[in-house]
Amino acid sequence: MDVLLCGELDADELHAWRGALGALLPEVRWLDPAQARAAAAGVQAAVVANPPRGSLLGLPGLRLIQSLWAGVDRLLEDPTLPAGVPIARMVDPAMNAAMAETALWAVLALQRDFFDYARQQRAVRWRQLPQRRAEAWHVLVLGLGQMGRAVTRALAQRGYRVSGWRSGGAASDEAPAGVAGHAAFDALWRLLPQAQVVINLLPLTGATRGLLDARFFAALPSGASVVNLARGAHLVEADLLAALGAGQLRHAVLDVFGEEPLPPQHPFWQHPQVTVLPHVAAQTDVGSAAAMVARNLRALRDGRPIEHLVQRERGY
């Protein structure tokens, strides 16, 4: 089988993917865009990480586009994306576990004031703050996909009161045991006033872009915190700064930004109530992710169903 492998990968990353995929699928020829254009009709699948625009054109035999990344918002924005070819997202158990770790760390730090104690240390200040119990903390997780579910499970296991929300569909099917599932926007506006922490894990679509804005922050109880682990464009950065400045929000943990890397002059860097992470909440684990790609490519070869297909019309 001939497979195009391309995208925003540096030489080391490309080498790692080639090694991991090659070991699992020794029968595949891995082609770069120029080689794929030469092979043309022989190319049956493309394994991509935000591929250059136009790189999937002129491949009439293409039957699967497998993303190496969980978020496919930028891939779907490409107007040259061949219509009618199935697209599969990355779903990697190691990445779900990493996301759950990051979310749990952020919630523990917020519940137990560890960000405040870090500020006190820098100010050489010894002061004990009142201790909160997990059972009294309501955490709202936006997004009930693979990652959202992994996060809600990890939080519920530690005793937090957890609600999960998704923008569409029937949330009850997607919420793990012990997690209250909700769907549609009217439910969101009812949930926000109870949430001490909101964790964003939504897909980026027309309906969710800019959701974390002034109106959203105003609906939270005073002193709530926001954790954005999804996409920078979910968040209106100026509104967040205003809500922090006004005391409406207590703290923000941000892994994603409108511009990445976050520009050096951006106010988030020096803001005492903002924790900046360099897009590391859940890095792809090449070994584990390659196994998922190999399962889908074997399914394609053998005529079995492809896993984790994107629904283009809903945008994820």
Next chain:
Amino acid sequence: MDVLLCGELDADELHAWRGALGALLPEVRWLDPAQARAAAAGVQAAVVANPPRGSLLGLPGLRLIQSLWAGVDRLLEDPTLPAGVPIARMVDPAMNAAMAETALWAVLALQRDFFDYARQQRAVRWRQLPQRRAEAWHVLVLGLGQMGRAVTRALAQRGYRVSGWRSGGAASDEAPAGVAGHAAFDALWRLLPQAQVVINLLPLTGATRGLLDARFFAALPSGASVVNLARGAHLVEADLLAALGAGQLRHAVLDVFGEEPLPPQHPFWQHPQVTVLPHVAAQTDVGSAAAMVARNLRALRDGRPIEHLVQRERGY
């Protein structure tokens, strides 16, 4: 029943304990040291938090000393402590949960480089570090009492490789399911070379004082981290600074210190590889802890067994 209530408690704390205990045990008269001396033989129990030396003398009817704190090392150092009166430590499920939260937060931050990312933020630096998997991380928990067991359970639940060690006795009886239990010092020296993180939750005794010293740090693999949540006197602070400076240790999370509050000029405050917490890893939850005290005082009244008795000869 007449009960002495005294110790290192400020007016607010004393008021909170009186309120919580009074609500649970309306029949008890709570006495301060002067009132207790007046009542003398009528005082059957003392509820104490590091009481002033001598305050338990001259109470011939005393049948129980109930500590409000989990650590009884300072209480046992008091040469005026009446011999032969049973001593019970504080065991509070809310405090065990708080300790598990602090330990889990520290291990997540170490595993996933969140302390490093905080340093990078202060330096306005965007750099992704390689992501580690919990399954590949070996965490060694020293101490398998109530708190040590709560910590090992929380870590094992998140997928870490967890070993628990206690200084004496048969460790296998004390280790929760999924946790490898070990006892005695020869086992400790075999465990240390495998541990990426060591969490100290030992009682402070003659055998454990100063255990975290240069020899201990040298037995760890290079780049290991230390989390001290027990007592400041377990740690030789100068040896820790030397091991951090030499690169043998990567990071230390310290909740307890030789002198508390930590003096402003102490090098830990400004050290980039030291996280200073102001003795808040597990604060007493008065509501939950008062319930435990009430159970023991009712047991004393009714002639039932007292819970969580200290063995004076072993020191905890």
